[in-house]
Amino acid sequence: MPFVHLPAYVLITLDCLVWALLHFVIGYIAHRMPLTAFGSDRGIYRLWSWEKNGRVYRKFFRVQAWKDKLPEAGNFFAGGFSKKRLINSHPFYLQRFIKESRRGEFTHWVSILPAPFFFLWNPWLAGVFMVVYAVAINIPFIITNRFVRVRLTALLTRIECRKHKPA
Numbered sequence: 001m002p003f004v005h006l007p008a009y010v011l012i013t014l015d016c017l018v019w020a021l022l023h024f025v026i027g028y029i030a031h032r033m034p035l036t037a038f039g040s041d042r043g044i045y046r047l048w049s050w051e052k053n054g055r056v057y058r059k060f061f062r063v064q065a066w067k068d069k070l071p072e073a074g075n076f077f078a079g080g081f082s083k084k085r086l087i088n089s090h091p092f093y094l095q096r097f098i099k100e101s102r103r104g105e106f107t108h109w110v111s112i113l114p115a116p117f118f119f120l121w122n123p124w125l126a127g128v129f130m131v132v133y134a135v136a137i138n139i140p141f142i143i144t145n146r147f148v149r150v151r152l153t154a155l156l157t158r159i160e161c162r163k164h165k166p167a
């Protein structure tokens with residue numbers, strides 16, 4: 001049960017404004033975090049065996065058919081990094097891209113967390129809708145970041161193997 005009772009048009013406006021503010025603030029905080037915070041595939045970034053090195057994203061979710069249609073805001077803030085296109089295959093660039101994909105994944109996982117707070121001012125059904133919204137909006141970005149990271153890690157490995165291979 002909400003702590004306040006507001007007219008529907010006020011609730012809808014408030015929900016939209018709060019989501020916009022949350023996305024902005026979470027994105028800004030993630031942008032300001034040092035790149036070293038996204039240096040390894042540990043914790044939430046760990047690749048699980050059920051992901052089959054990204055094949056589950058390609059076959060089950062068909063991520064390649066829709067990933068380019070998602071908006072990309074990695075360079076929204078000054079000094080940011082756009083993940084829309086792969087610019088080159090230099091190892092340092094690929095390593096940065098991989099870290100930035102972890103940053104993007106982190107941003108979208110954290111963006112789901114505030115959803116239960118919407119129950120404070122929304123009726124129960126609207127609160128449920130806010131949770132569903134948060135998951136539905138962020139999961140495609142999480143899937144895309146994980147899929148891209150798997151592919152770039154494999155590419156980086158191939159490049160480094162070639163570099164160390166005797167001529």
